[in-house]
Amino acid sequence: MxxxxxxxxxxxxxxxxxxxxxxxxxxxxxRLGLxxxxxVTVPDGEAIESALAESVKRSDIVIVTGGLGPTSDDVTREACAKVTGAELIEDEAALRCIEQFFAIRNKIMAPDNRKQAEVPVGADVLTNKNGTAPGIYLPARINQLHPCGIFLLPGPPRELYPLFFDEVEPRLRALAGVQSNQIMHEMKFTGVGESDFHQAIDAQLATIPGLEVGYCARIAEVDLRLIGDEEACMKGRAIAFEAFAEYLINENGASLEATVVDKLRSSNLTLALAxxxxxxxxxxRITDVPGSSDVxxxxxxxxxxxxKIRTLGVNPESLEKFGAVSAEVAREMAVGALQRSGADLAASITGIAGPGGGSPEKPVGTAWIAVACKNQPTIVTCIFQPRDRNGFKKAASQAALDQIRRAIG
Amino acid sequence: MxxxxxxxxxxxxxxxxxxxxxxxxxxxxxRLGLxxxxxVTVPDGEAIESALAESVKRSDIVIVTGGLGPTSDDVTREACAKVTGAELIEDEAALRCIEQFFAIRNKIMAPDNRKQAEVPVGADVLTNKNGTAPGIYLPARINQLHPCGIFLLPGPPRELYPLFFDEVEPRLRALAGVQSNQIMHEMKFTGVGESDFHQAIDAQLATIPGLEVGYCARIAEVDLRLIGDEEACMKGRAIAFEAFAEYLINENGASLEATVVDKLRSSNLTLALAxxxxxxxxxxRITDVPGSSDVxxxxxxxxxxxxKIRTLGVNPESLEKFGAVSAEVAREMAVGALQRSGADLAASITGIAGPGGGSPEKPVGTAWIAVACKNQPTIVTCIFQPRDRNGFKKAASQAALDQIRRAIG
Incomplete structure (x- = not known):
C-alpha cells in the first residue's frame, strides 16, 4: 500500500x-505494518492543490494534515474537492458538532467557522473531540479522477492524535487487510563505525530472505535497523551481536545516558563525574534522564x-610533569572524585576540545578518560576525535559514558 | 526564486x-531573504530519483540532503546524474580530501569510500571538513534537461551546517542577487515573549516603508529579524530597543553564552557555577564557547x-528549614561557589526539573537562581517554567545565563 x-x-x-x-x-x-x-510539506494556500494532485496519482492513501481551520488560508477542503472532482456541501452532522463544540465552552460560533462543516459529497466526517475542524475521509471509490483514499486531518497535535487513533487507524487496518507480521528491531552501538558493519556483516545479512537492513550514523554512534518477520530479524540480530556485542549499547532505542542510568540503578551504584x-x-546528559537523581x-x-588541585586533589607535580591532558591526571581526577563524593563509581575526562590549545604531541581532539571504582584498579583509556569543538564534546562525552557502561558490566 | x-x-x-x-x-x-x-522527504534508495526529477521541473534551486555515504543505499549522486543527464566521474581533488580525512585519523580508506569522490561533470565540489562525503553543486547551466541549480549536501548536521555556511550561502547570495542596499539586522532577546512584541511594537513597525519583520521564537528566546534598507532597519531597531532594551541579549547573532563569555572577558572577571x-x-553551554577557559x-x-553541604558549604539547617529548592539554599550555593572557587562571580541554580518531585507549593518548573559577586549583595530571582524536563533545563539555563549577563552590567 x-x-x-x-x-x-x-x-x-x-x-x-x-x-x-x-x-x-x-x-x-x-505499528500497523505500513x-x-x-x-511533503507545503505552505498554507494554493500549493496544497498541486501537491495533492501529484500524490493521489502515485498513492493508494494520502494523509493531509492542517489547513482545515476557518480562515482564508485554510484551503485543504477546497483543494481536495478540486483534485477529486467531488463537490463540497455543508454537512448537517458536522455543523452540529461544531456548534456543540462552542456551546460546551459557552461561546457563540463565529460565521467563519461554518465553512468547517463543508465536506466533499460521499465523504465520511471524522468527529474531532478536541477542536472545531472535523476530519474527513474520502474513500477511493468517491475519487472521480484517481482511485485513492484521502484523509484530511487537523494540524494541532492534541486534535490530530486522538482523531488518528479513533477514526483513522480502524479504517487503515481494514484497508490494509490482514495485519502484517513485520517487526522492527533496533540495535544501538558506539565505538565502532558504519563502515565496520559494512565490511564485517553486510554480506551475511544480505543472505537472509526478507530482511531489510538500515543504518543511521550519528556522532560516535551507529543505529542498526532490522525490518522483516520475527525470524529474519532474529537471524540478523544474531549476526550483528556475534560481530559487535562488545559495542552494543542497547536494543530498546534508549539513549546511551538512559542506558547508563538504568544500569547504575539496577546495579545499585552511585556515580560522580569529574x-x-x-x-x-x-x-x-546524565541529568537529562528522568530519575537520574537516584544514581x-x-x-x-x-x-x-x-x-583540579583544589577540588579533586590532583597532585601539582603530576600537572607539571605530565600536563593536564594525561593518563596520570585523568586517573587522579577520577580517584579524587570518587573519594570526595563518596560515590561507588567515578569517571573523569581531560582533553583538548580546540580550536586552540593543541600541540604536535597532544593535538586537538585528544582526551584521556578514567573510571575509578571502590577497591578496583582505575581504568584509563585514550581517545582521539579531531572534530569541531561541539562535535568533540559530543564524541568525548559519548566515549566517557561508554567507559562507564563497560565498567558497570 | x-x-x-x-x-x-x-x-x-x-x-x-x-x-x-x-x-x-x-x-x-x-535569513537570506529566501x-x-x-x-519532500523520501526513503533511501530509488525514490529520490523521481522526487528530484519532479522538483527540478518546478524549481530554480533544489537542495538535497543525505544519501552521499559510501553504502549501496546512498544513491543521491547517481539519481542526480540520471535526472540531469550529467555523467559521473571520479574527481581527483575530492578523492584527495577523502583520503586526507582518513589519514588525519590514522585510518585506511575503505574501498567503498572511493565512490564518494564521484561527481557529475561540470559540478563544483564543496569541501566537507567534518566528514568523508563532499557536497556537490551543479549549476543550472550544467543541467541538460531543466535549468535548475542543484545542491547535494551530507545528512549529518555536523557536516551539513558548516558546509552550508561556507559553500552554499555565498552561492545562494550570488544567485539571489540580494539587493546591495538590503541589510538584515538581528536582535536577540530573552525574558520576553513573541506576543509581547506583537502587542507592543508590531503596529509601529508596520508603518515603516520597505521593512520586512520576522520573529523566531525559541525556548526562552525571541529573535527579531529586520530586513530592508539601512534606514528602515535602523528605524525598526530604535522602536524595538525603546520597548525592550532591558531584555536585549545582543545584535550580532551570537548565542547568549558567547555574549556572557565576551562580557566576562572584557570586564576581566572569572566565573564559577553551582x-x-x-x-x-x-x-x-559556557564551555561550548571557544576560549571560555579564559574566564x-x-x-x-x-x-x-x-x-550541596560538603562541596558548597550549604547549611544543613537551611536545607531542612527551606528545602533544597529555595531562595536561601540558592544564595548559599552561590556564596559557597564564590568562596570555594576564588572566582570573581558565581551563579547558582536549584529547582525542580520534573517529571517527578513537584508539590503544590513548589510545582515542577520552579527554580531559584542566585548570583554572588565579591563585596556585593547576592541577587536571588525565581523563575517558573513548567515544561518537559529538557525544555525546563534549557529555559532554566537561559534564565541563569541572563542573570549573569545582567550582573556583569
Whole structure:
C-alpha cells in the first residue's frame, strides 16, 4: 500500500515550528505494518492543490494534515474537492458538532467557522473531540479522477492524535487487510563505525530472505535497523551481536545516558563525574534522564588547573610533569572524585576540545578518560576525535559514558 | 526564486529520527531573504530519483540532503546524474580530501569510500571538513534537461551546517542577487515573549516603508529579524530597543553564552557555577564557547543534598528549614561557589526539573537562581517554567545565563 503524507503550514517551511507530524505518523503507521513512501510539506494556500494532485496519482492513501481551520488560508477542503472532482456541501452532522463544540465552552460560533462543516459529497466526517475542524475521509471509490483514499486531518497535535487513533487507524487496518507480521528491531552501538558493519556483516545479512537492513550514523554512534518477520530479524540480530556485542549499547532505542542510568540503578551504584574538556556535558546528559537523581551524586567541572588541585586533589607535580591532558591526571581526577563524593563509581575526562590549545604531541581532539571504582584498579583509556569543538564534546562525552557502561558490566 | 528541499533517509519516514533539516534550512534561507516552496522527504534508495526529477521541473534551486555515504543505499549522486543527464566521474581533488580525512585519523580508506569522490561533470565540489562525503553543486547551466541549480549536501548536521555556511550561502547570495542596499539586522532577546512584541511594537513597525519583520521564537528566546534598507532597519531597531532594551541579549547573532563569555572577558572577571536542576547544562553551554577557559574557573554539579553541604558549604539547617529548592539554599550555593572557587562571580541554580518531585507549593518548573559577586549583595530571582524536563533545563539555563549577563552590567 503506497501511502503519502502532506503536511501543510508556512511555519513549518520557515522553520519557526518543527514538523513533528511526519515522524509521528511514520511511527504509528509502522505499528500497523505500513510505511510512508513520501512526505511533503507545503505552505498554507494554493500549493496544497498541486501537491495533492501529484500524490493521489502515485498513492493508494494520502494523509493531509492542517489547513482545515476557518480562515482564508485554510484551503485543504477546497483543494481536495478540486483534485477529486467531488463537490463540497455543508454537512448537517458536522455543523452540529461544531456548534456543540462552542456551546460546551459557552461561546457563540463565529460565521467563519461554518465553512468547517463543508465536506466533499460521499465523504465520511471524522468527529474531532478536541477542536472545531472535523476530519474527513474520502474513500477511493468517491475519487472521480484517481482511485485513492484521502484523509484530511487537523494540524494541532492534541486534535490530530486522538482523531488518528479513533477514526483513522480502524479504517487503515481494514484497508490494509490482514495485519502484517513485520517487526522492527533496533540495535544501538558506539565505538565502532558504519563502515565496520559494512565490511564485517553486510554480506551475511544480505543472505537472509526478507530482511531489510538500515543504518543511521550519528556522532560516535551507529543505529542498526532490522525490518522483516520475527525470524529474519532474529537471524540478523544474531549476526550483528556475534560481530559487535562488545559495542552494543542497547536494543530498546534508549539513549546511551538512559542506558547508563538504568544500569547504575539496577546495579545499585552511585556515580560522580569529574569533567574538564567536556565542560559539564556528560553530567548534563546524565541529568537529562528522568530519575537520574537516584544514581547521580555530584559532578565537578574542573576547567582550571587550580580547580583540579583544589577540588579533586590532583597532585601539582603530576600537572607539571605530565600536563593536564594525561593518563596520570585523568586517573587522579577520577580517584579524587570518587573519594570526595563518596560515590561507588567515578569517571573523569581531560582533553583538548580546540580550536586552540593543541600541540604536535597532544593535538586537538585528544582526551584521556578514567573510571575509578571502590577497591578496583582505575581504568584509563585514550581517545582521539579531531572534530569541531561541539562535535568533540559530543564524541568525548559519548566515549566517557561508554567507559562507564563497560565498567558497570 | 523557487526553492525546494529534498531530505532523504528511511529513518525520517519511519519516525525513528526527527527531520530537523527542513526547519533548519528554512530558518537559514529566510535569513537570506529566501523561502522554501516545498519540502519532500523520501526513503533511501530509488525514490529520490523521481522526487528530484519532479522538483527540478518546478524549481530554480533544489537542495538535497543525505544519501552521499559510501553504502549501496546512498544513491543521491547517481539519481542526480540520471535526472540531469550529467555523467559521473571520479574527481581527483575530492578523492584527495577523502583520503586526507582518513589519514588525519590514522585510518585506511575503505574501498567503498572511493565512490564518494564521484561527481557529475561540470559540478563544483564543496569541501566537507567534518566528514568523508563532499557536497556537490551543479549549476543550472550544467543541467541538460531543466535549468535548475542543484545542491547535494551530507545528512549529518555536523557536516551539513558548516558546509552550508561556507559553500552554499555565498552561492545562494550570488544567485539571489540580494539587493546591495538590503541589510538584515538581528536582535536577540530573552525574558520576553513573541506576543509581547506583537502587542507592543508590531503596529509601529508596520508603518515603516520597505521593512520586512520576522520573529523566531525559541525556548526562552525571541529573535527579531529586520530586513530592508539601512534606514528602515535602523528605524525598526530604535522602536524595538525603546520597548525592550532591558531584555536585549545582543545584535550580532551570537548565542547568549558567547555574549556572557565576551562580557566576562572584557570586564576581566572569572566565573564559577553551582548547578543542581540544570545538571551541568549551564557549564556545558559556557564551555561550548571557544576560549571560555579564559574566564570559566570551575563548576559544581551538586545534585544530592550531601553534595550541596560538603562541596558548597550549604547549611544543613537551611536545607531542612527551606528545602533544597529555595531562595536561601540558592544564595548559599552561590556564596559557597564564590568562596570555594576564588572566582570573581558565581551563579547558582536549584529547582525542580520534573517529571517527578513537584508539590503544590513548589510545582515542577520552579527554580531559584542566585548570583554572588565579591563585596556585593547576592541577587536571588525565581523563575517558573513548567515544561518537559529538557525544555525546563534549557529555559532554566537561559534564565541563569541572563542573570549573569545582567550582573556583569
Amino acid at each position: 503506497h501511502i503519502e503524507v502532506i503536511n501543510t503550514g508556512s511555519e513549518l517551511l520557515l522553520g519557526t515550528t518543527q514538523n513533528t507530524h511526519g515522524g509521528w505518523l511514520g511511527r504509528e503507521l509502522f 510505511r510512508i513512501a513520501r512526505q 569533567e574538564s574538556c567536556t565542560g559539564g556535558l556528560i553530567s548534563s 547521580f551524586m555530584e559532578g565537578y567541572i574542573t576547567y582550571a588547573n587550580e580547580a | 523557487h526553492i525546494e528541499v529534498i531530505n532523504t533517509g528511511s529513518e525520517l519516514l519511519l519516525g525513528t529520527t526527527q527531520n530537523t533539516h527542513g526547519g533548519w534550512l528554512g530558518r537559514e534561507l529566510f 523561502r522554501i516552496a516545498r519540502q 548547578e543542581s536542576c540544570t545538571g551541568g547544562l549551564i557549564s556545558s 570559566f574557573m570551575e563548576g559544581y554539579i551538586t545534585y544530592a543534598n550531601e553534595a
